[in-house]
Amino acid sequence: MVIETSSLGRRFGNSAAVEGVSISVGKGEVFGFLGPNGAGKTTTVRMLTCLISPSSGTATICGYDIRDRKSAALIRRRVGILTESPGFYETLTVRKNLRFFADLYHVDRRKANEAIERYLKLFGLYDKKDRVVGGFSKGMRQKLALIRCLMHEPEVLFLDEPTAGLDPESARVVRDAILSLKKEGRTIFLCTHNLDEAERLCDTVAIINRRILYAGSPGSLKDSVYGRKLVVRLEEVIPSVYKAVSHMSMVEAIEKNDDRIILQVSDPDRHCPDIINEIIRAGGRIRSVGELRHSMEDVYIKLIGDRCEL
Numbered sequence: 001m002v003i004e005t006s007s008l009g010r011r012f013g014n015s016a017a018v019e020g021v022s023i024s025v026g027k028g029e030v031f032g033f034l035g036p037n038g039a040g041k042t043t044t045v046r047m048l049t050c051l052i053s054p055s056s057g058t059a060t061i062c063g064y065d066i067r068d069r070k071s072a073a074l075i076r077r078r079v080g081i082l083t084e085s086p087g088f089y090e091t092l093t094v095r096k097n098l099r100f101f102a103d104l105y106h107v108d109r110r111k112a113n114e115a116i117e118r119y120l121k122l123f124g125l126y127d128k129k130d131r132v133v134g135g136f137s138k139g140m141r142q143k144l145a146l147i148r149c150l151m152h153e154p155e156v157l158f159l160d161e162p163t164a165g166l167d168p169e170s171a172r173v174v175r176d177a178i179l180s181l182k183k184e185g186r187t188i189f190l191c192t193h194n195l196d197e198a199e200r201l202c203d204t205v206a207i208i209n210r211r212i213l214y215a216g217s218p219g220s221l222k223d224s225v226y227g228r229k230l231v232v233r234l235e236e237v238i239p240s241v242y243k244a245v246s247h248m249s250m251v252e253a254i255e256k257n258d259d260r261i262i263l264q265v266s267d268p269d270r271h272c273p274d275i276i277n278e279i280i281r282a283g284g285r286i287r288s289v290g291e292l293r294h295s296m297e298d299v300y301i302k303l304i305g306d307r308c309e310l
């Protein structure tokens, strides 16, 4: 595992910002870290990148223990961090800013120039390379900050809200860039409030609210919260169809909505053909069959909401 934590926690004074976080992220995975404001996402990133120390638990990055002082330099060499509010030298050009950061990481000039050119092109900023950063918009700065954290070609990227405040087109450029970085085999830890983005980019998501509430694939998250539901649209929902279907053993719940019946079924892929046969046998005329899809937002709000009521 590239990132591995065990019961990681951090307190500030008397209050716990992060508690009992155990996660693991494999090479080349995009791991989405979701949670409300103040949930402990940035605090976790800061611990994992050795900017602050944990109050409890352990974690390793590329096999190096984050609590070990000697590891910190080795970890920093392997990770790139996009922070919540990156700063630049406002009076320097894009290229000079990037060269400055490449120098900090002791990247040699030729390699730095190659990386600068490649990433400026990837993020659509190449034509701005000789402009001073002072006049840059928020979106341009965000892209530049991403390029900056790639100067030393890190294996692991910690991206804290990389598309926050970007217009839809810029956000797409950044998301596509994240996917191409994943294709290169890099491991990406992505904090985001954009649930659609998490669903599109992440292999695994974890929802945190001081503690981890859920971790798994976006698809299994939806299934575990809502179950899978089949929607059968009929010419008319006649009583014989409703009765026949409600007696089937694999149907866990049934609801009628105008010309539709909505069925909660444990394994729709397996049982759908039998259910359709039964509806036809009972005299139903089917117009369409589909699956009820919940958005990531529905799932997130339900998970966070349920926990708040506890």
Ligand SMILES: Nc1ncnc2c1ncn2[C@@H]1O[C@H](COP(=O)(O)OP(=O)(O)OP(=O)(O)O)[C@@H](O)[C@H]1O
Binding pocket: 012, 017, 035, 036, 037, 038, 039, 040, 041, 042, 043, 044
């Ligand atoms: N240096 C600090 N001193 C005291 N409390 C802190 C410090 N840093 C973070 N906290 C507290 O820890 C908790 C978690 O904050 P954190 O910044 O990790 O949340 P987050 O999930 O990144 O939120 P957001 O979505 O708003 O960025 C908050 O209650 C915050 O006030």
Ligand SMILES: [Mg+2]
Binding pocket: 041, 042, 043, 084, 160
């Ligand atoms: Mg944060």
